[in-house]
Amino acid sequence: MLRIPCPYCGVRDQSEFDYGGDATVNYPALDASEQEWFEAVYLRDDPKGPHTELWRHARGCRMWIIVERNTVTHEITGARPANPAHAEVLKRDFELETT
Amino acid sequence: MANATLDLDFDKAAAKSISRRDNAAGSPTSKQPGRIATKTAAIDQSQTISFTWEGDKLAAHPGDTLASALLANGVRLTSRSFKYHRPRGVMSAGVEEGGAIVTVGEGARKTPNTNAATCEMFDGLVAHGQNAWPSLRHDIGSVNNFASPFFGAGFYYKTFFSVSPFGSKGTKQWMWYETLIRKAAGMGRMSREPDPDHYETAHAFCDVLVVGSGPAGLEAARVAAEAGLDVILAEQDFALGGGLLSETRSIEGAAAAGWRSAKLAALTAAGVRIMDRTTVFGLYDGGVAGLVQRVSDHISAPDPDSIRQRVWTVRSEHTVLATGAVERTIAFGDNDRPGVMTAGAARTYLNRFGVMAGRKVVVATTNDSGRVAAADFAAAGAEVTLLDARESVGAAPDGVAQRLGFAPLRSLGGFGVKGVEIARDTATGWRREDELDCDLLAVSGGWSPVVNLLSHRGVKPVWSDEHAAFLPGETAEPIHCAGAATGLMDLDASAASGRNAAATILGRPTEPLEEAPTHVEEVYEVRVPDRKLKSFVDPQHDVTTKDIRQAHQEGYVSVEHLKRYTTLGMANDQGRNGNVIGLALMAEARGIDIPDVGTTTFRPPFTPVSIGALAGQARGAHFRPLRRSPMDAWNLGEGATMTDAGLWRRPWFYPQKTEDGVEDIDAAYIREATVVRETVGLCDVTSLGKIAVQGPDAAEFLNRVYTNGFAKLAVGRARYGVMLREDGLAMDDGTVWRMAEHDYFMTTTTAGAGQVMSWLELLLETRWQDLRVAVTSVSERWAGMAVAGPHARNVLKSVVTDIDFEDESFPFMGVREGTLGGALCRVARISFSGEFAYEIYVESDHGAAMAAALWDAAKPLGGVLYGTEALGALRIEKGHVTHSEIDGRTTIEDIGLGKMASTKKSYVGSALKDRATLRDVNRPQLVGLKPTDTDDVFKAGAILRREGNMRGHGLGWVSSVTHSPALGHWIGLGLLEGGVERWEGRTIVADDPARGKLTKVTVISPHMFDLEGARLKPEMDPPTGVELPAAPLALPQRSALGTLWPVQDMPAVRGRAELDDVEDPNPQTGDAAAWVVECAPKPLWQATAWPDRKSVVEDALLEAAGADAAPKPGRLAIGEDDIKILRVAPLVWWVEGLAEDDQYAVSQLSAEDGSSLELSHGFTKLLIGGSRAAELLNRFLPLDLRDERFPVGSVATSGMHHAPVTLARETATSYALWLPRSYAKSLWEMLVDAARRMG
Known part of the structure; x- marks a missing residue:
């Protein structure tokens, strides 16, 4: 079982999270071409080692987060909110806490 | 002695002991010939x-194991072996046991x-040997032993899977023989009755988990804890101390x-x-350990309400493995005989349990530990001969006859050892010397x-x-090995x-380890030329040295192949006895070193864990949580009759009593569906997903996720809408109601609710971060009822008086808000049945009362309650x-909704939905089906085929069927290659091989009833003379646990959970370890802020x-009158307890700032x-609730x-614990059960 450091809730069990796939994919605009969408939806790397993944803290704060995980060792080296605005909010929150 | 299974030879040997007992009649050991007086506390x-x-x-004593008690009573034969049915006895004193495997x-x-x-022994324990019939001594299966030359490694594969000389394929023979072989190969017999015991799972958190309580474990735990760390020490034994319990030597100068x-x-x-009694059975990622605690296995008459075993999930910052070492034997002839x-182990039985496993003892050793055992036995009065495989060692211990360079060649005796042939190590190999x-x-x-x-952990x-052993490898994880484990x-x-392990954790300097080097002679097998000996490597799986060599000869040289071919190490001792010997023999056969052969990987569990313990509370009615509609009890x-729809329980049909008894499902649903079309029907639709979509950009958001236009x-x-996945296939459908400018109410299917919610959040958080939209599941807030049929409006008009239901003000696809008996309700005129119909939602606690009010109005109109089958x-x-389709x-085209796919905008899935393969005219497409002979019946799941062509995958499948009351025969929907356009009016077959049924069906349009939609606008007045009841003035509020609010004299709470039936006027006091009460409902609002x-x-x-x-993240703030603000997500707050006058500030939040509901x-x-x-909560919640991690005021x-x-x-x-309403009763029951078991 992984222990995932939710940027909002702290370290929690994997059982609280849902996996959301590869976070490195750049999704095109809705009106982009079929080829661009095909590549975004179907073409995936299968990296051995460090990987950037989407997870959702489904049984927690419900936030979608981006997790840096090593697919070989399962070591998790970082996690941040998928929405940079959430990251900004939390940064200010934790700054307040330390001052 | 009346014991038929006693080893008679041993009885004679113990006769002295018995006669000595006679002199001390009445002493506690009087009936245990192997017992000696012992001073140990164990x-x-x-x-x-x-x-x-x-x-x-x-007879036995507290502190015994079953094995020590059997040995004390002179029982040496405990079981028959797995394959050859050889007599077996106690071989060890720990988890490595390969002989005394019993029932x-x-x-x-x-x-x-x-x-x-x-x-662990307890008063009243009952045990039996295994794999023997009719008795352990007279076991018919033991003929296998004499046929053993035929039963070597790979016997079953070769015999039953290869091509047989009789011409038939081997696999067929295997299928024939398997039953017989499974019966003969013994692994005991399980009970066929349901497990009567309770199990539970639990969560714990600590700084350091120490595994093992021997010298290393005790010291690691002590030093870490004395430095202020939070330490859990787990010991699988029922007594703490590990090897210290068997020790006669001093440690650090003390006894x-x-x-x-x-x-x-x-x-x-x-x-x-x-x-204690807790085995760490697995180590997992992230410092997670799995533990099984045997709570009451050792209690003669456990409280029927108590837990038998508990599985713990422990998260620790550091783990210390002080797991000790297990002793291995040597492969020599008949090394499995009881008494070997x-x-x-012999020393443990002697020192810890006071059991002399023999009085004329031969100790054979390759290292110093056997010498200590020999000394202890001599000191206890046994006649001891020590065979040391090493040539140069010290003087013999006092009272021990020592023979150097010797090892056992073969044990002698019948059901128990009577002697041993011994061999001497010579320049040319082992030579038999003596007996x-x-x-x-x-x-x-x-x-x-x-x-x-x-x-x-993969190390x-x-x-x-x-x-001469495998030692722990290096790991970068915070896992530290100590003691004999190293x-x-x-x-x-x-x-x-x-x-030192604790010092490493604490960042302190370590002390030097001083250990005098001792020589271990590498002796794995003793054999002499020209002697055919049966020497066991893995006694529990009956793997012999011959099997290893045979596997090598047949080319199974890799350790993984060796394991699978011979089953070495695959018994429940997991190779603790035999793996090293097996590897050594393979290394010898291949002419390489042991490390070059490699080792197999040990995987969890360390020792067997029962399925019941792993399942914990999740069994029976609580195998999974049950989601109940607020009308659940009312429906019952x-x-x-209820049915499962995912986690939900929904009414399936409402059988009525008839002259012939009670209606079956077919009679019931056909009646219900008929009545809906004739008058009116009510159906609980609470389980539909309901999502609030709010914010200034909500319209734009909906326009992007649905295929049809939502901007206007x-x-x-x-409006009805369909969502696609981004690969262009259909995802879900439902309706969206626009309640206010920035406030939409989306419904989804029951099955799709979770997926849609998660998908909308993903889009907003990862793709369209500029959209100011908040999505919130409100499925739990509303109880829903579909009111369908010509009298639907008459029913609603009579219960909801502040909404004008006439066509002009409330047309088809209109939405209105109002009140029902003072409770908020929202109503939409939408139809799933094709009839004139509404969906009405009321706040959940009023759901049952709403159902009753609607039913009071529908009944006089000849209405009906209908379930999912009629639906x-x-x-x-x-x-x-x-979701059947x-x-x-x-695709949206396949299901006949292509017209809903806008060509004027882009939306999720629009780019890929038009791929050539998805627009192929040969794709299976939605069709209607009816039996060609209208008296015929067909079933969902049948394959659709062209008549006469019964091979292959067919042309499609039947997705849904029903008897149609309106049409008077069975009908169905299916997906068929080419669809209606190609097949309309033609006859094909529905092939149902699983049910052995073949039905001719005619393809028709899927719109099988009222194609014009005329039934959506009927003019139907109440029949004359029918008087509808007056609208209710007030709806009672009933909680998910059945409490009717307000409760007189107990405003805040319901009864104490662990005393469910006891009226306790002050339930929050008292001395219960844990109590659970239900709180009176308070208004709860949620606010979401846009990031800036x-x-x-x-x-x-x-x-x-x-x-x-x-409040900061994960905290709450308390205002006046105990109003609480809980921060539940970075930009989401709950406000609980606002009086109605104060709700305005939250409810009227500017859409420019955020949203609220x-x-x-x-x-x-x-x-x-x-x-x-906290302990009660941690039976379920994987949250670290320790004071410093979850102080007062924390929210999670x-x-x-x-x-x-x-x-x-x-x-x-x-x-305080907030449970989603539909889950509440299920979770409450589990909490109450757990609280009761805590006492």
């Missing part, structure tokens, strides 16, 4: 308890394959027993959480450190020539290594799709609540308290049995 000889072995009542318990509690060496007691006292003083055991009499052959072939748990053990055999060095009261949906109107019939008649393989408006929203909330400072009725709030409240959302729940710590010993 055995209480002042008390005698009794147990039953093979039907005979025998314990009776009836429903009968547990086969129990290790007697670790099975082992005294040293142990002092350290245990220090651990207690330092606050170490000591868990490891030297360490010795003995009644115990104690063997030490070296020690194997227990590296299993580290292996779970390969490393071979050490010096230790190969240390010296007690002082082990203790020091435990302190109306006679509903007017306030007060609803299905009505929608199939109309050709409306559900939106099955993840179909956080402080504006916070200010509004603070003002409304009268609080000073906004009411969530009242969506949750059931419990208050949980008592001195062990987590998962309880798959349901999201929110917890707030209100005081040092009480917590």
Whole structure:
């Protein structure tokens, strides 16, 4: 079982999270071409080692987060909110806490 | 002695003991010939308890294991072996046991394959040997032993899977013989009755988890705890101390027993959480360990309400593995005979349990540990001969005859050892030299450190020539090995290594380890030329040295192949006895070194864990949580037969009494569907997903996720919509109601609710971060009823008086808000049945009362309650799709909704939905089906085929069927290649091979009833003379737990959970370890801020609540009148307890700042308290609730049995827990059960 450091809730069990796939994919605009969408939806790397993944803290704060995980060792080296605005909010929150 | 299974030879040997007993008649050991007086604390000889072995009542003492008690009673034959049915006895004193595998318990509690060496004795224990019939001594299956030349490695594969000489394929033979072979190959017999015991799972958190309580474990735990770390010490044994319990030598200058007691006292003083009878069975990622605690396995008459075993999930920052080492034997002839055991085991029985396993003892050793055993036996008065495989060692221990360079060649005797042939190591190999009499052959072939748990982490053990053993490998994880697990055999060095493990964790300097090097002679097998000996490597799986060599000859040279071909190490001792010997023999056969052969990987569990313990509370009715509609009890009261829809329980049909008895499902749903179309029907639709979509950009958002246009949906109107996945296939459908300018109410299918919610959040958070939209599940807040049929409006008009239901003001696809008996309701005129129909939602606590009010109005109109079966019939008649058709393989075109796919905008899935393969005219497309002979019946799941062509996958499939009351025959929907256009009017077949049915069906349009939609606008007045009841003035509020609010004299709480039926006027006091009560409902609002408006929203909330400072992440703030602001997500707050006058500030939040909505009725709030409240919560919640991690005022959302729940710590010993309303009863029952079991 992984222990995932939710940027909002702290370290929690994997059982609280849902996996959301590869976070490195750049999704095109809705009106982009079929080829661009095909590549975004179907073409995936299968990296051995460090990987950037989407997870959702489904049984927690419900936030979608981006997790840096090593697919070989399962070591998790970082996690941040998928929405940079959430990251900004939390940064200010934790700054307040330390001052 | 009446014991038929007693070894008679041993009885004679023990006769002296018995006659001595006669002189001391009445002494507690009087009936145990193998027992000697012992001073160790591990055995209480002042008390005698009794147990039953093979039907005979025998005596034992508290502190015994089953194995020690059997040996004390002179029982050496305990089981027959797995394959050859050879007699077996106790071979070890620990988890490595490969001989005394027995069946314990009776009836429903009968547990086969129990290790007697670790099975704790208790008064009344009942045990039997295994794999023998009719008895252990006279076992018919033992003919296998004489046929054993044929039963070598690979016998079954070769014989039954190869091509047989009789011409038939081998696999067929295997299928024929398998039953017989499975019967003959014994692994005990399990009980066929349901397990009557209770199990539970639990969560714990600590700084350091120490595994093992020997010298190293005790010292690691002590030093870490004394430095202020939070330590859990887990010991699989029922007694703490590990090897110290068997030790006669001193440790750090003190007697082992005294040293142990002092350290245990220090651990207690330092606050170490000591868990005995607890096995760490697995180490997982992230510092997670799995533990199984045997709570009441050892209790004669456990409280029927108590827990038998508990599985713990422990998260630790550091783990210390002080798991010790197990002794291995040597392969020599008949080394499996009862009376042959490891030297360490013989010593443990002697020193810890006061059991002399023999009085004429031969000890054979390759290392120093056998010498200690020999010394102990001599000191206890046994006649001891020591065979040491090494040529140069010290002088013999006092009273021991020593023969150097010798090893056992073959044990002698019948059901028990009577002697041993011995061999001498010569320049040309082993040579038989002599024969010795003995009644115990104690063997030490070296020690194997227990590296299993580290292996779970993927760390390969490393071979050490010096230790002749695999030692733990290096790991970067915070896992520290100590003591014998690292190969240390010296007690002082082990203790020091435990302190060093703690020092490493604490960042302190370590002390040097001093251990005198000792030589281990690498002897794995003793054999001589020209002697055919049966020498066991893995006794539990009957793998012999011959099998290893045969596997090599047949080309199975890799260790993984060796394991699978011979089954070496695959018994429940997992190779602890035999793996090293097996590897050594393979290395010898291949002419390479042991490390080059490699080792297999140990995987969890370390020792067997019962499925019941892993399942914990999740069994029976609580196998999964049950989601109940607020009308659940009402539906049952109306006679509903229920069905599962995912986690939900929904009314399936409402059988009525008839002249012939009670209607079956077919009669019931056909009647219900008929009546809906004739008058009116009510159907509980609470389980549909409901999502609030709010914010200035909500319209744009909806326009992007649905295929059809949503930008222009007017306030007060609803629209049907289909969503696609981004690969262009259909995802879900539902309706969206526009309640206000920035406020939409989306419904989804029951099955799609979770997926859609998660998908919308993903889009907003990862793709369209500029959209100011908040999505919130409000499924729990609203109870829903579909009111369908010509009289639908008459029903609604009579109960909801503040909405104008006439066509002009409330047209088809209109939405209105109003009140029903004073409760908020929202109504939409939408239809799934094709009839004139509405969906009405009311706040959940009023759901049952709403149902009753609607039913009171529908009944006089000749109405009916209908369930999911009739709902299905009505929608199939109309050709409306559900997830039977939106099955993840179909496009919007395939399901006949292509016209809803806008060509004027881009939306999710629009780019890929038009791929050539998805627009192929040959794709399976939605069709209607009817039996060509209208008296015929066909079923969903049947394959659609062209007549006469019965091969292959066919042309499509039947997705849904029903009997159509409107049409008078069976109909169905299906997906068929080419669809209606190609097949309309033609006859094909529905092939149902699983049910053996073939039906001719005619393809028709899926819109099988009322194609014009005329029935949506009927003019139907109430029949004359029917008087409808007056609208209710007030709807009672009933909680998910059945409480009718307000409760007189108990405003805040319901009864104490653990005393469910006791009226307690003050339930929050009292001395219960943990109590659970239901809180009275309070208004609950949720506010969401757009990222740059956080402080504006916070200010509004603070003002409304009268609080000073906004809560930080994971905290709550308390305002006036106990109003609470809980921060539940970075930009989401709950405000609980706002009076109606103060709600305005939250409800009227500017859309430029954020959004807000009411969530009242969506949750059931419990208050949980008592001195062990956190422990109760941790039976379910994987949250670290230790004081410093979860202080008063903390808030966390987590998962309880798959349901999201929110917890707030209100005081040092009480917590508020918000459960989603539909899950509440299910979770409440589990909490109450757990609380009751805590006492």
